[in-house]
Amino acid sequence: MSTPAERIAKLEDALGNGVLTIESDGERITYRSTSDLMEAIRYNHGLLAQSGSAVARPASTVAVYDPR
Template sequence: MAFTQQNLDALEQAIATGTLSIEYNGKRITYRSMGDLLKARDVIKTELAKQTPGSSPRSSIAIYQRF
């Protein structure tokens, strides 16, 4: 299944409002917990990044040095 930005938007709105059910394209999905919503959002973000050439999930690293 190819995810869309609309899928991600629906999940992010549900997360922001604390709603466990989302609806898009005439389908309703109810997640068991906020944790499940967050996991689904992360999966969709990763897949959308793969669909965009030259794009990758961003991460950062902190380096601490003691002088």
């Protein structure tokens, strides 16, 4: 079974090429629309975030100097 990151790469490649059928792990999936394909990408991004493998964005702080 492929990882969410591998699935995301395949899904985004298909989306970029205008293809709705993807083959992975000996399985063929045909999405009904690009909307369905984009929803699959969002779903896999969620799985990736839950697994802790997602790239964490550093927290940021804004400091404002007030010379009064």
